[in-house]
Amino acid sequence: MPAPRRRGQVRDALIFTGPFVAAYLVLFVYPTARMVLMSFTDAPLVGDGGWVGLNNYFRLGRDALFLKSVGHTFYFVALTVVPTTLLGLLIAMGVLRLRGALQRIALAAFFLPYVLPVSVVYRIWEWMLDPQFGIVQYPVRLIIGHPVAMWADPLWAMPSVAFITIWWTNGFNVLLFVAGLRNISQDVLDAAALDGARGSARFRHIVWPLIWPVTALVLTIQLILQLKIFDQIYLMTQGGPFNSTYVVVQYIYRQAFQSNHGGYGATVAVVLFAVIAALSTLQFQAVRARPA
Template sequence: MLRNHRQEMVVALLFVLPFVLIYGVLFLWPTFQMVYLSFTDAPLIGPGEWIGIENYVEMFDDRRFWTSVRNTAYFVVLTVIPNTLIGLVIAMMVSRLKGWQQSLILAMFFLPYILPVTVVYRIWNWMFNVQFGIMQYPLTWIFGKATPVFRTQWMFMPAVAFVTVWWTCGFNILLFLSGLRSISTDIYEAAALDNASRWTIFRRITWPLIWPVTALVLTIQLILQLKIFDQVYLFVQGGRPDPSMVMVQYIYSQAFQKNEGGYAAAISVALFVIVIVFSILQFQVLRGRGQK
């Protein structure tokens, strides 16, 4: 038995070894290098001198860094919960359809998700165009004149959040729909026999049973939106980037435009810690909520 156990361990290690090697080369080693660079004054390419925690001291005194943190947090608030709720509502409506109708509606909602971000940018930049964009009709009715949405500071982040929700909610719909399909119809039939209302069925049956999926969607959305870059970078072209700068955009600016690789690595470490901490905290809180 001992020999068989050792053979099983050897076979298991052989199967796991390729993943461990790839994980170490593609994630652990770059992460270690990023942390090391954050303590140096290295440029984007090439070595640098060890300067200790000077980059972190500079980061905490950097006004633009805190602006990027606030903008990232604001964007997370505008997207994570609304995107999750919209995905749940649409998934519940789609789940009531059958056959080709369900497939067609689901495909329509999922289609934007497979579009590249540059295509999404072109679509919505055209739709919000001041001269001929169709979204200017409701904006003109509300504000009394055509409004350059992506050049107006207070409208920029909500507009990008709106585009992001439209672009990514299809994935959430798919996850929620999978969760809804896993719920046995016998439960709903039993509730119908007790004359339970739709709200009672949702509150007592549907919501508790799809809570694990909800926690997963919220966690995925939090991680994705904390790393927001593409949409903000594209829509801010031609405008002032500083007031709308997010953390990844600031990292890009420091590394690729100012050639300050060490300082950019320090900001990357800060973002990495923020993502890990908030993701773990949120997942633990949501899991605890689901176990009650």
């Protein structure tokens, strides 16, 4: 390739990628590096602090509230990641059975909650779960005989937040699965039908392997999102009752912004960042292979 042409291509590449690279360095790499450095100090949220080395990290192993918040976070992940993925796939398959305007209306109905801000979601469910007037309390009375203050009961608080989160965010998963299912060639499905593959057999041997890459993507996205759970917990339960819904990001918020322990808060944030990066990478590598 002639040198002038190559230089032109390099120049064009720098012009197109330069703004993104600059924004990435300024908005992600630099703050991340500063957070990691801050985690080795006893600095307040704003200002410098003394170097304490690995003391903050050693302190985490003795911090009962931090360990409890880790357990609650993984409990929330267990309640949401796999259920919302399977539910999204089932809804997508049901929506694609519809035709014309009815399909578009159903898809819009499932996606609508996803566009709502968390404050609106909180208000909707605060009314629906109200122990005296909430419409959800009617079936609860029929099942267990009395109303339940969901967000004030340690047994029900986390499952109720998990259920609301699935209701709120599952529309995005449905869209991904709809796109994946539509990408399956009709010729493949017709050929499977000619070979006698119908119903569950067609799903198990044809649809499931072909939709698996999308499933792996949805599982990874959900894992990352749910490990960072904060908004719903902060608005609905504030970590209660009795710290039964206290999660890691809320602990970071408490240490950094409420207690002004910036260095220790940064330490927790670094650990969470590392856990999310490691688990999401391992999960994606584990599930990216097609199922047998």
